[in-house]
Amino acid sequence: MRVVAFNGSPRVGGNTSRMLQAVLAQLESEGIATQLVEMGRQGLKGCVACYTCKERLNRRCVFDNDPVNEWIELIANSEGLLLGSPTYFSNPTASMQAFIERVGLVSRVNGQMFERKVAAAVTAVRRQGAVSTFDAMNHLFFANGMIVPGSNYWNLAIGKDPGDVESDEEGMETMRVLGKNMAWLLKKLHE
Secondary structure (H helix, E strand, C coil), X not given: CEEEEXXXXXXXXXXXXXXXXXXXXXXXXXCCEEEEEECCCCCCCCCCCCCHHHHHCXXXXXXXXXXXXXXHHHHHCCCEEEEEEXXXXXXXXXXXXXXXXXXXXXXXXXXXXXXXXXXXXXXXXXXXXXXXXXXXXXXXHHHCCCECCCCCCCCEEXXXXXXXXXXXXXXXXXXXXXXXXXXXXXXXXXC
């Protein structure tokens, strides 16, 4: 089993990355392979609603000038998906939103190709707006028939500067519990 995680933060190694790594570490301790993709600096463009993906039904976005199609295949070949984004004006980063639009539409028009994959989202926040960011990422999962495990709280941690989230004991414990719950669910579904 494998879980692929996508970090939508432009800060490689920042708070969102540290939160994702906490979840991934828990999954790895449970024997699940993981991969972290730092995609926040890719400058992704959003979906243009051309629907070429629907016409071709080849599990690809028509735009091949960025790694989105590689990422679609990574997700397709994994049992789990983890998304992370910092909170920018109560929303995910523009890169994460573009990822959601493009990956989500390709999945939907290709027979819900991510259906029943285990998926979860995490968000770092300086102060407010994390719940709407968390909610926005979950829309990808629910619109594509994915299975979303819970934790012991919303999957967020508080911190401004890189590393600050590690001082949020409750937030980091939420990440560990999320990893445990994802591992449990993945094992129930695939063993």
